[in-house]
Amino acid sequence: MSGALKDATIRVERPAKTLRELALDKVREAIVNGYFRPGDRLVERDLCAQLGVSRTVVREVLRHLESEGLVANLPNKGPIVAQLDIDEAKQIYEIRGALEGMAARLCAERSSPEIVAALEESLTGIRNSYRDNDMTAVLANTTSFYQTLFTMVDRHVAWGVVNLLTVRINHLRSMTIKTERRGIEGPAQMSKIVDAIRRGDGDGAYQAAMDHVAAACAIAEAVLSAKTSAE
């Protein structure tokens, strides 16, 4: 059975993650889930101590997050967690609308049962998570819904862009999904996307996707302005 087995099948899944990749994930996660708050200073040497790695690694991580837009660098003062202003958030939602609409249209034009099935699986996942009040799972399933939308039509680059932008508004997302009625309206809107895809209606899918992020954006705006006025 010399060449019978493809290498890939037996290839041991090697971690191979470098220390800085681990550190990168840690810090990014710490930012998106609020351990570091917007405006917090990220002192290099403190991070070294907290992460248990050297300044070399920390600096590379900070640079990386900077180019992701999660960290801002004040000249001669150093890195802080990026502040999200409301205008920027709206722009990000707008871009997501354009790209997710595009992906939805492409899915509709292909309209394979496979795509529909995958989307519906994520959708029921979302509904169940809402029922169980598991907001982390809601976010994860929502992400996977959109990931399916993009990757099923091989739009990995666009998915990368959306992902990149999404981390910047992650805490907004976690606030919007907790909003009253979002547990019903959100899935309903996404269901419209799937319906349009099922019947091969490109324009409908596009519009439905746009509507969904527009609704999310509106909620986010309300939440954000309420929060800033309260402070």
Place this chain on the structure above:
Amino acid sequence: MSGALKDATIRVERPAKTLRELALDKVREAIVNGYFRPGDRLVERDLCAQLGVSRTVVREVLRHLESEGLVANLPNKGPIVAQLDIDEAKQIYEIRGALEGMAARLCAERSSPEIVAALEESLTGIRNSYRDNDMTAVLANTTSFYQTLFTMVDRHVAWGVVNLLTVRINHLRSMTIKTERRGIEGPAQMSKIVDAIRRGDGDGAYQAAMDHVAAACAIAEAVLSAKTSAE
């Protein structure tokens, strides 16, 4: 005249660029204009010598370029200049289409004479550069045309995304604009965008912008497949 002059007016334009920002620009430019070719290895210690900076800086630069997609990192082998495959290029053009179409629509909906004037200025710049056969200027003016499109409606985030993606296909751009007839058709298509904006035709502007990048994409595809088959 103590406080008569606003600080901003006399404030000396300080470079304030850190060494690594300078190095970043240098290396990025070296990649986009072909000094480093796709697939070339970027040996850290060599770059130190060529740039005259320390390894720390070089590494931070490489990380940054990696997250921009200009550099790829092979495990246990190190960074190389990212290869651009044709599918990825098409995806990038597609995204640009979606976003530039969006911006064009927004411009049309606002439709201020100011916007039209600024766009037309870039457009004549492009025509003149084509006439003078100055391809570098063509690229610069094209960039400024689209920059206007985005920044006039305050879509800085989207412009950032487009810019980020554009550097990855920069050498494709410089090939497409040199194509026969592109000197006439390109500006003609862009002129249609401006026309639609002038008459406040959102859909028309969207469509015209999409058409323009679709044309560029088609040329790029032809050029790229011709090049790969020749090798």
Place this chain on the structure above:
DNA sequence: AACCGTATTATGGCGTACCAGATACTGTAG
């Protein structure tokens, strides 16, 4: 001459120590 194991080299990954310059803080003298 073909083959196989080993030494060397090249290179990235990571850590430490150090210095210069900007900024924020603080305590003291007037």
Place this chain on the structure above:
DNA sequence: CTACAGTATCTGGTACGCCATAATACGGTT
């Protein structure tokens, strides 16, 4: 109570060293 000087803090940047791994060269064995 204010102004100023001194100090602590922190980033930006440099230099150097160590280790792990991959590739290559080399040298001996069959």
